[in-house]
Amino acid sequence: MKDAKIIRLTVNGREREVGALPNETLLESLRGLGYFEVKSGCEKGDCGACAVLLDGEAVDSCLLLTWTVEGASITTVSGLGSVDEPHPLHKAFIDRGAAQCGYCTPGLIIAAKSMFDNDTREPSEDDMRLALSGNLCRCTGYTKVFDAIDEAARIMRERG
Amino acid sequence: MSDSAITPRAGANVDFRQVGKPLPRIDAPGKAHGKTRYAGDYVMPNMLHAKVLRSPEASARLTRIDASKARALPGVACVLTHVELPDRMAPTDIPGQTGRKRLDTDQQILVRERVRYHGEPLALVAAESAAIAEKAMDLIAFDLEPLPGVYSVEDALAPGAPVVQGADNIVSTYKVRKGDVQAGFAAADTIIENTYHTQFIEHAFLEPEVGLAWVDENEVINIRMSTQVIEHFRFIAEAVGVPHNKVRILGSLVGGGFGGKEDITVEIYLALLARATGRPVRLCYTREDSFFGHGKRHPFSITHRTGFTRDGKITALQVDMTADAGAYVFLSPYVLLYATVASPGPYRVDNLHVDARAVATNNMYTSAFRGFGAAQACVAHEQQMDEAAKALGIDPLELRRRNFLRTGDPIATGVPIESAVWSDECMTRAWDALGERSEERGPIRIGRGVAAYQQSYGRITWLHDTSEAWVGVEMDGTVVVRSGVTDIGAGQVSALAQIAAELLGVGLTDVTVYNSDSATTPLAGTTTATRALYMTGNAVRLAAEAVRGRLLDRAARAFGVETNAVDMADSVVFVRDRPQTCMSLTDLVATCASEGIHRSELVMFRAPFTDGIDAETGQGRVHPDYAYGAQAVEVAVDTETGEVSVLKCIGAHDVGQAINPDAVEGQIEGGTSQGLGYALSEELIYENGKLVTPSFSEYLIPTAMDMPRVQSIILESRSGVGPFGAKGIGEPSLTPVAPAIANAVADAIGVRIADLPITPEKVVKALASAGRGP
Missing domain, CATH: 1.10.150.120 ([2Fe-2S]-binding domain)
Incomplete structure (x- = not known):
């Protein structure tokens, strides 16, 4: 992919790499990695369906470009606990x-x-x-x- | 608040082990943990991404469309315009399994020549990525020659007005001629006349329209869809030009519907693109697409002229209602019919005259939305009752009490209501639950309002509605339910599991429901019209009862007792009087299997079938049954800013029998929030047909800051036609909310604002014109 850059993220405690275009949002990258629990509802920051924890803070992942969160630690709802050990x-x-x-x-x-x-x-x-x-x-x-x-x-x- | 101390339930659920219990729904863990896969979460290898190009004009002629540059863009697999499409139309009529005649209401799939609304699709693109598809849309050249349009019902009805389509702009009419209204008005001491207006409303489900289509080795077009209606497969097949058995719709759990996913949305586009490209195609609407891509709730203007005796008895009612149907017919005739039936509300009106019409305009088309005409009717009849109470000097609750229907009374269509009418009990309990009145401080005025309703559940009886379900017991004693019913978030599937668990003596988590696949699950009809529990719940009940009967017969033989002496619970079958005489369900199932005793059943449940109503009088049966209840609210109005806050909100509804009280409360709470938005903040604004509010920053649905904790009062008359006497709550929960709020605002400021939504601007203006500023 032309213009794509490898971005490293920690998602739910696991090291992940994603090849992201400059205009790719964190929402798109996370769903591309298979974190389908991160939902897309408006892609404008109005609805919060795509919220994740970014270094512990809730953010709308649709409003962040993946390139700007290199090295960040992301937690999705499935990273908070499991069915056997729920939060x-x-x-x-x-x-x-x-x-x-x-x-x-x-x-x-x-x-x-x-x-x-x-x-x-x-x-x-x-x-x-x-x-x-x-x-x-x-x-x-x-x-x-x-x-x-x-x-x-x-x-x-x-x-x- | 869901404290059981304030949710008294008539009739303890003493006989039930599963039904009537507030159990966590079977779909809850998947949703809380983020494991649930919605239609948009499926991908396939070699998949293309689709986009829809929409008209920027509301009324125009398409004189040229040229996709050659778009097709030449690397990564574009397919562009379709009307030129490439088969000479077919997209049916927009009421969906489902009924074999009854449909209305002649088809829509062009893509604009051929005439654009009739802002956002009408011009072209479809499929490309290697959504970004390429987006770029390709910019490369499609087209010329639109603007044409005169009609953007209000007044314009559309004016002599010589441009015609949207067909012979004239009248889409549908209904009337009721019952009793003698002239005599009724002559007998009246007071006649009250007012007109009430409602606005265009957006469903605003959080999951936009989405689907994934592929053509398989048998030439079957498979579409995994977010839809309320998998049985659109027939219409889709007809639109694309393939046999009915070559389209399969696989539903997923739906991320909200509310009527907005009742019509076909992206299915036909997906089917055409998948066939044209031979590759899987995914189409996911953006939020803006969603605002443009499905029908809205009809704006209505409703005039009530009501005659009352001095002591508050209704002597006559004349109703005139006009709905904006927008540019295509869709479900407008049915919405209008529901509004007509609901127009007098839950009151006995022997002299009734209703004229109702739906009018075509070049606004967005309007169709199904939770409440389906009855919600708009309620906005009018409940504000009218308060206005009458004020004029007559009678307490608003007392005025309602003097006119409520009773079981056996004829409703608007002349047919007696057969089930319980607990309007008074619901209203009184809701009102009492408001408790102590909040204090007025500074510019804040406190007001209270109430509203009662009548809402049908189940489809129109001349549609001859049916629903199928299959129930079986596996060799390990677990239970399977198969039914085509879609689950749009209200717990439709979990309720079926709860019914099967009740009847087959297992726990809720022992039941798995396979649903929503037009190829493999028995067709259950639509999840619309507050019918899923009524229809499919009954089908599951009947199927489970049949299986239960055979299992108990065999167990009774083993125990040497009569069948009716045997019961099953906790996966054990036992003699009721001697529970130590028992066997495990697994052992019983093994015995039945080895003896060839059938452990499953497929059942079709049939609603009452009737012919149509009398067109001249509107008399005759329309629905299987009706639900009744009431809403009470307390509001605070800031007379300086015009802002209205809802402080207390109580919904009291006779649901017949709550299958899952938590799920019923969920419906009441959610319906209340949609009603609150309807009353105070939500409005789609079309300026000369062009939508200017296509986002959640312009179209304001209630947030956590706006919603009081809703209190639910669940009453159970067990008189409904659903399973175990259930009625319905999906739509009824919403219907009385907006008029209750409107009445509370009028109570607070002494001025009525008869046009929803009651925005701060309208409040300030109303106060100023009444000389009641802060």
């Missing part, structure tokens, strides 16, 4: 019925994880709403998403 957010989203069509769910979980990591483990209602404000969901009305995050916060507090 409390996975478990709470399942148990509280927080996913309907599920297309926005990976982005919502990433946004919530970023909030837990960076703000507080006891999010107020306002913390939670602000953290999710960049993630559109058309199915749930957010109520069960809020319930799930409350539940995950409780599980995490109990675990200490």
